Amino acid sequence: MLCAFPPTLPSLFCFPKKYVGSPFRRKHPAGTDFRRTIMNISDLLHRALRLEWLTPEEGVFLFENASTAELMHVGNAMRQYHVPGNVVTWIIDRNSNTTNVCIANCKFCNFYRRPGHEESYITTMEEYRVKIEETFRLGGEQLLLQGGHHPDLGLQFYADLFRQLKSEFPNLKLHALGPPEIAHVAKLEGMSHYDVLKELKAAGLDSLPGAGAEILSDRVRRLISKGKCGGEEWLDVMRAAHQLRLTTSATMMFGHIETNLERMEHFAAIRQVQSEKPADAKGFLAFIPWPFQDEDTILKKLKRARNAVTGDEYVRMIAMSRIMLPNVVNIQASWLTVGKQVAQVCLHAGANDFGSIMIEENVVSAAGARFRFTADGIQQAIREAGYVPQLRNQQYEFRELPENIVQQELDRVAMVVD
Numbered sequence: 001m002l003c004a005f006p007p008t009l010p011s012l013f014c015f016p017k018k019y020v021g022s023p024f025r026r027k028h029p030a031g032t033d034f035r036r037t038i039m040n041i042s043d044l045l046h047r048a049l050r051l052e053w054l055t056p057e058e059g060v061f062l063f064e065n066a067s068t069a070e071l072m073h074v075g076n077a078m079r080q081y082h083v084p085g086n087v088v089t090w091i092i093d094r095n096s097n098t099t100n101v102c103i104a105n106c107k108f109c110n111f112y113r114r115p116g117h118e119e120s121y122i123t124t125m126e127e128y129r130v131k132i133e134e135t136f137r138l139g140g141e142q143l144l145l146q147g148g149h150h151p152d153l154g155l156q157f158y159a160d161l162f163r164q165l166k167s168e169f170p171n172l173k174l175h176a177l178g179p180p181e182i183a184h185v186a187k188l189e190g191m192s193h194y195d196v197l198k199e200l201k202a203a204g205l206d207s208l209p210g211a212g213a214e215i216l217s218d219r220v221r222r223l224i225s226k227g228k229c230g231g232e233e234w235l236d237v238m239r240a241a242h243q244l245r246l247t248t249s250a251t252m253m254f255g256h257i258e259t260n261l262e263r264m265e266h267f268a269a270i271r272q273v274q275s276e277k278p279a280d281a282k283g284f285l286a287f288i289p290w291p292f293q294d295e296d297t298i299l300k301k302l303k304r305a306r307n308a309v310t311g312d313e314y315v316r317m318i319a320m321s322r323i324m325l326p327n328v329v330n331i332q333a334s335w336l337t338v339g340k341q342v343a344q345v346c347l348h349a350g351a352n353d354f355g356s357i358m359i360e361e362n363v364v365s366a367a368g369a370r371f372r373f374t375a376d377g378i379q380q381a382i383r384e385a386g387y388v389p390q391l392r393n394q395q396y397e398f399r400e401l402p403e404n405i406v407q408q409e410l411d412r413v414a415m416v417v418d
């Protein structure tokens with residue numbers, strides 16, 4: 001019976017029989033768990049629509065065998081369950097950096113400089129003032145503030161910085177640092193993740209970005225970001241943030257050296273941590289997958305890892321994000337890395353959010369991400385895709401579009417501006 005869904009799920013979730021595949025036997029190498037397992041695309045999609053947790057192996061099976069139309073249909077139906085209607089949200093903020101000094105040496109990163117390098121910097125208060133005032137003029141109210149693992153910047157530095165920013169700009173929201181930086185500061189200070197986050201929250205931290213997740217498998221992390229926290233540490237920081245009622249997001253940077261199973265295990269780890277959050281915590285408010293940007297990276301030069309993720313594969317990953325994460329409400333399409341057209345298709349495959357116009361972005365851009373939007377441009381792109389744009393804040397609450405909003409001036413030679 002194809003339409004036997006719980007009564008809480010709308011009939012939209014009935015999956016047309018003509019779209020579903022037939023059961024067949026997978027031919028995986030000897031030694032894998034599912035060599036003799038018969039899986040069925042239709043059964044798996046129906047279980048996904050009932051918000052059941054598919055195993056990583058079942059996720060691999062769907063990802064490798066279901067058609068893009070099947071995945072999009074189910075991804076979109078699950079989007080309609082979590083976020084009904086035709087509104088697509090977006091936000092105005094800027095990704096500024098505390099410092100580019102870093103000792104983690106990630107092989108995909110062109111942003112960082114070693115300590116003592118002539119191009120190394122720590123952002124000054126005067127520079128923050130200029131950036132924040134411009135952000136307010138452009139309609140934003142938040143800094144997404146991140147940086148490298150500076151060997152000398154500990155808890156006091158970040159707590160003082162947050163207090164100073166909040167005392168000068170009481171309306172400013174700080175979506176700042178990320179699990180790897182929290183883990184780094186905790187190691188420098190000999191403190192727990194929980195205690196570091198508690199101090200930072202008291203100093204003005206509003207929410208914690210899901211940066212630095214890459215792929216949570218330690219096999220992958222050893223090869224691409226050995227100096228960064230491990231997968232379990234990343235998840236433990238997020239557990240601590242949820243205990244403190246800090247809202248967070250989760251990310252995945254894929255398309256380098258990971259396997260499809262490692263992608264699906266990443267989803268499974270995120271939904272597990274989400275299921276452990278206190279009932280009154282929002283936990284992971286959003287999930288944002290994006291393809292590895294390879295331009296001039298050591299990962300490309302040494303490991304020959306290239307960004308070979310096609311538009312079709314990205315759309316399929318957005319749908320898989322919905323399917324594998326039934327307890328995360330918002331899925332964001334990364335137009336910064338895939339461009340306007342692919343991101344628009346993602347809105348029909350499970351994504352309900354277009355993220356930020358990113359008044360400033362220095363990390364992913366340093367590895368080749370060239371796409372940019374103005375505030376007008378992002379709204380137009382959402383309308384073109386058939387949806388209604390809605391400005392939001394970091395808590396995914398709707399905001400009125402500020403009056404007399406100034407459009408960002410963008411370098412149309414160096415960037416692809418839509």
Ligand code: SF4
Nearest residue numbers: 102104105106109148
């Ligand atoms: S990605 Fe972050 S942690 Fe890794 S090298 Fe770059 S700045 Fe450092």
